[in-house]
Amino acid sequence: MENSYDVIIIGSGIIGCCTAFELAKKGYKTLNVDKLASAGHGSTSGSCAIVRLHYSTPDGVAMAREGFYYWVDWEGYLGVKDKTGMARYVNTGCLVMKTPLNKSLKNVMASLDDLGVAYEELDADAIRDRFPLLNTRRYFPAKGLDDPEFGKPTGSAVAGAIHVPESGYVTDPQLSAHNVQVAAEAVGGEFRYRAEVTAILKSRGRTAGVRLKDGTEIHAPVVVNVAGPHSYIVNRMAGVEKGMKIRTRALRQEVCHVPSPEGFDYEKGMPIISDGDIACYSRPEVGNHVLIGSEDPECDQREWVDPEDYNRDFTRQWTTQAMRQAQRIDRLPIPNQAQGVVDLYDVTDDWIPIYDRSDLPGFYMAVGTSGNQYKNAPVVGVLMAELIEKTEAGHDHDRTPVTFTMRHTGRTCNIGFFSRLREVNPNSSFSVIG
Ligand SMILES: Cc1cc2nc3c(=O)[nH]c(=O)nc-3n(C[C@H](O)[C@H](O)[C@H](O)COP(=O)(O)OP(=O)(O)OC[C@H]3O[C@@H](n4cnc5c(N)ncnc54)[C@H](O)[C@@H]3O)c2cc1C
Numbered sequence: 001m002e003n004s005y006d007v008i009i010i011g012s013g014i015i016g017c018c019t020a021f022e023l024a025k026k027g028y029k030t031l032n033v034d035k036l037a038s039a040g041h042g043s044t045s046g047s048c049a050i051v052r053l054h055y056s057t058p059d060g061v062a063m064a065r066e067g068f069y070y071w072v073d074w075e076g077y078l079g080v081k082d083k084t085g086m087a088r089y090v091n092t093g094c095l096v097m098k099t100p101l102n103k104s105l106k107n108v109m110a111s112l113d114d115l116g117v118a119y120e121e122l123d124a125d126a127i128r129d130r131f132p133l134l135n136t137r138r139y140f141p142a143k144g145l146d147d148p149e150f151g152k153p154t155g156s157a158v159a160g161a162i163h164v165p166e167s168g169y170v171t172d173p174q175l176s177a178h179n180v181q182v183a184a185e186a187v188g189g190e191f192r193y194r195a196e197v198t199a200i201l202k203s204r205g206r207t208a209g210v211r212l213k214d215g216t217e218i219h220a221p222v223v224v225n226v227a228g229p230h231s232y233i234v235n236r237m238a239g240v241e242k243g244m245k246i247r248t249r250a251l252r253q254e255v256c257h258v259p260s261p262e263g264f265d266y267e268k269g270m271p272i273i274s275d276g277d278i279a280c281y282s283r284p285e286v287g288n289h290v291l292i293g294s295e296d297p298e299c300d301q302r303e304w305v306d307p308e309d310y311n312r313d314f315t316r317q318w319t320t321q322a323m324r325q326a327q328r329i330d331r332l333p334i335p336n337q338a339q340g341v342v343d344l345y346d347v348t349d350d351w352i353p354i355y356d357r358s359d360l361p362g363f364y365m366a367v368g369t370s371g372n373q374y375k376n377a378p379v380v381g382v383l384m385a386e387l388i389e390k391t392e393a394g395h396d397h398d399r400t401p402v403t404f405t406m407r408h409t410g411r412t413c414n415i416g417f418f419s420r421l422r423e424v425n426p427n428s429s430f431s432v433i434g
Helices: 014-025 058-072 074-078 103-115 124-130 173-186 228-238 316-326 377-392
Strands: 007-010 030-034 089-091 094-097 120-122 161-164 168-170 190-193 197-203 206-212 217-219 222-225 248-259 272-275 280-285 289-294 340-348 354-357 363-367 403-405 412-414
Touching: 007 014, 007 206, 014 030, 014 173, 014 363, 014 377, 030 173, 058 074, 058 089, 058 103, 058 377, 058 412, 074 173, 103 161, 120 124, 173 190, 197 228, 206 222, 222 228, 222 377, 228 248, 228 340, 228 363, 248 316, 280 316, 289 316, 354 377, 363 377, 377 403
Parallel strands: 007 030, 007 222, 030 190, 094 272, 222 363
Antiparallel strands: 089 168, 094 161, 120 161, 197 206, 206 217, 248 289, 248 340, 272 280, 280 289, 354 363, 403 412
8 A cells, every 4th residue: 555645634524525526636646544534524514514604704704614615516516427426405495593692793784785795685574574484582691501590582573584595514514525525536535444543653853644553654755634623732842832833622512403393394394593693593404404503602501522532322401402493383292202423513612713833834724613613614625725735835935925816716725824823813603603
């Protein structure tokens, strides 16, 4: 087996695969190593795969807008057909509730206007007219189940919402990562599974490759950390954490799958709902189910965990999320048997990812995706390939950040926005909204 490459990418989740695809297209000889059995088996497999455009910063919105175009033309982007099947983008539209926390979406609307994205403002009556299943009472701020005020409205109506027609979700995130692997292989990329990296090799003050658990050494002048919730462990192996102002940690999350209210086809016509009023996001899920995630309200305790050792069973958090969603969807059934997903986010101090080089020459990272970067993976692939190409050619990214023109929107992406050396971004939502 070959043991020398131009670039080794640690991780074959959706972002690791997209990074490989873009680098391989540029002519780099790439190898992805992943300790699991196949592409997308890490946190990508637990992703809700929602493709929405509202972020709290203009850079966040612009990147999501760019990402959207890749998903609507998934096969065109990849240029291959995966024999095991192709993931599919389903357009549902997205309803985003206005709350004091998101400043009634003023900044989001300004960013959408700037990008020429169509959306509509709806008041509570218009929300009910459009989606009669939803009740529009106000519950903000979210509360824990033990709070005596839980479930009691705090106002007769929500402050309104925006509806963004161009939003949706991808049917099978794990398969989407495999699709990208197949595309990367078609342009020369290689993948090795059940291969756990235990050390980053160094030589003459720069990265020289990786050592695997079985002792195998694989050589490359460039190594990229795309290890998802394990990112901090890999950064520690490389000894680069001390050179970062922003760090990453693994955060446990639960996602509920509950049946649709009886007699209603939830998969027909229901949008993604980002509902800060009840601190839940939701979307239709196959089998006429409703998928419910958390928007991480203040009152919920955050569970920072060791990604190797955490509770994979549902807890009271599952019931809390389902009950919160039931405040918005009348007659929402909440079964005794919890169903859904328990997985991890890789969260930064400001919930904005780190796409950057490190203090160790040749060692890069696409980490801290904070539960909100699945949709951006193809753009991140392009970004990382640009960053690596320019930095390896001698550009000082820390001094003058690399920029590139995004293919679809024609906007400039300043990669410095995602720097490991940034101050915590005060404009972030400090939640999964990013
Ligand atoms: C519950 C949940 C819901 C989400 N919902 C959304 C959503 O709706 N929309 C959205 O945009 N984003 C969402 N996200 C976020 C999104 O899924 C992630 O940002 C994205 O999947 C991260 O991809 P990745 O390739 O960076 O990481 P991963 O998919 O976690 O891949 C990392 C890989 O690295 C491997 N690895 C780790 N350490 C080592 C090692 N030492 N040696 C070898 N391999 C190693 C792992 O095995 C793993 O396969 C969600 C995430 C979760 C958990």
